[in-house]
Amino acid sequence: MSTGDPQRAQQASACRADHALLDLLQGGDVRAMSRILTWIEAEDPRLDGMLDAIYARAGRAHVVGLTGVPGAGKSSLVARLTEQFRRSGRRVGVIAVDPSSSLTGGAILGDRIRMASLTQDRGVYIRSMATRGALGGLARSTADAVDVLDAAGFDVVMVETVGVGQDEFEIAEVAQTTVVVSAPGLGDDIQAIKAGILEMADIHVVNKADRPEARKTIADIEAVLSIAGSRRRPGVRVPVLAASAQTGEGIAELAHAIAAHREELRHGDEEARRHAARCERRVSRAMEELALRQVRAGMKGREALSLLDGVRARTIGPRAAARNLIGRIGSPRHVPDIASDSVDDRRHG
């Protein structure tokens, strides 16, 4: 169609644009941030290099996960915490993880609107994230989104997510401090704790503490904790706080406990251990993504068609055909490394 190599020229131009975009991001530019987050939601493989470059620029923010059953009031609590952190001058980014579920999606969206008053503040950025629900997609996208807000200079990045088990994603994969939110009257506090949330909590908070039944909820959680202890950090006492997003009661104490947890992590090797575990999980998830991309690409070639003929005729088994195809696509499909040359341009050793 044309002389020269338009694809290469286009790539080089994309590269320049992305460096400019990364600089804008590091300068805290809201439009750059929003644009990159939209790309992350689309899970475009061409982003790989840029996401690694953003990863290299991240690592300063305190990443706080808030999880709990629907109805516990996580979003309202996040809004209150955001105001509280802002009072001490910290810039606050919020990522609300929307599992691609029509059941919970609506509720989360409703909570978003209640937080609208905060959106006028330039020191606050709130974003709801959803993915197409591919294997581990939500976990990858959330980790990437945290990096974006981190690299953009937010001091605290809060990730709000519904319970455990959604898309096999656990909040501890991205958060340094995990806050489990409960509330009286949901009838399933203890059930939620049983379901594996107990081990995840660095801090328990019982929201709606203005209600009389809150006392019982707190006692229940403390009872379970005293029996089971914290499996994640033996010997460490997990605080159970009371708060009310409605009255503002206990919000300052919760913000303080969150900050104190980070300081606590820094004593001893707990922070390094958790960071290492998170890194391993991320690499593993990135490998899964690459592997599945290769599988999809491998099913399209001419060899695939001929092997499929064999499988149809039962002259070759599906597993032998798969081994053959995996072997052929062993070296990964070339994915342009936008901005990956800047990965070493890191801010912290």
Place this chain on the structure above:
Amino acid sequence: MSTGDPQRAQQASACRADHALLDLLQGGDVRAMSRILTWIEAEDPRLDGMLDAIYARAGRAHVVGLTGVPGAGKSSLVARLTEQFRRSGRRVGVIAVDPSSSLTGGAILGDRIRMASLTQDRGVYIRSMATRGALGGLARSTADAVDVLDAAGFDVVMVETVGVGQDEFEIAEVAQTTVVVSAPGLGDDIQAIKAGILEMADIHVVNKADRPEARKTIADIEAVLSIAGSRRRPGVRVPVLAASAQTGEGIAELAHAIAAHREELRHGDEEARRHAARCERRVSRAMEELALRQVRAGMKGREALSLLDGVRARTIGPRAAARNLIGRIGSPRHVPDIASDSVDDRRHG
């Protein structure tokens, strides 16, 4: 530790044993069948070769999938159909797919017991299958289990499974004929149809037809079908039958419709088209499994540790590390091919 190569000797002996086992299986030996099915549930990678060898020996049975919401009475219907097929001398294998869910597991097990009267008949084999819930594990295991019963000489293999969407597994991945079971009084007949079951059905059956509300359920399904048509086979009218597992009403007609559907498939290219789609899905699932095994293996090497150090220090991004690791493990880890030399020893061209 010792001279010689004990591992190789062990492998050779395993190979001999597996050939013997395959012969026993083809002879219809129940213990051989049960043993292989237990191995399939364990998802042991060493089975790959043997499963391909079994695949080469399968392809004769009529595989019938029965799906529908819990409470529709699928298991009772399967029991009645089994009796019906036995009357015409056909050997019947049943695989009840147990998603690893505590909610439905109990109900399915209860239904199993109701089928106990059939277990004295040597022409009937009933097996409940569960997996550890790894990606696509249920779909792979079910397809493998169908092959086992098929290779063992069962004329009809019925697969009973709860609805759609569990472990992203669709019954049409394994079945030639899909029967969607509904029942009056569940309140969600139309909902189930909306949820994607409509397109899957080759035959609709409304169980508990002895109840007065059954007429309305049938009318509802027919109304939806007349509006939407069958997306899977344009122009083909999907029968809506009434049956009662309790009274036996309509069971002979259902068995007849199932057999007739297979004959119908054989006219035109529909059977070949479906078989090709199933084969492609199986190869794709096998590739995914291999790819994920490689990912797991790749995370354990010395290079992985050094790359993880880089990710921890943010000198390399998680995706760059993943690409590096995927490249290194490009050629698949050697998995001994038990009995794979016999893949060409097939029964049908």
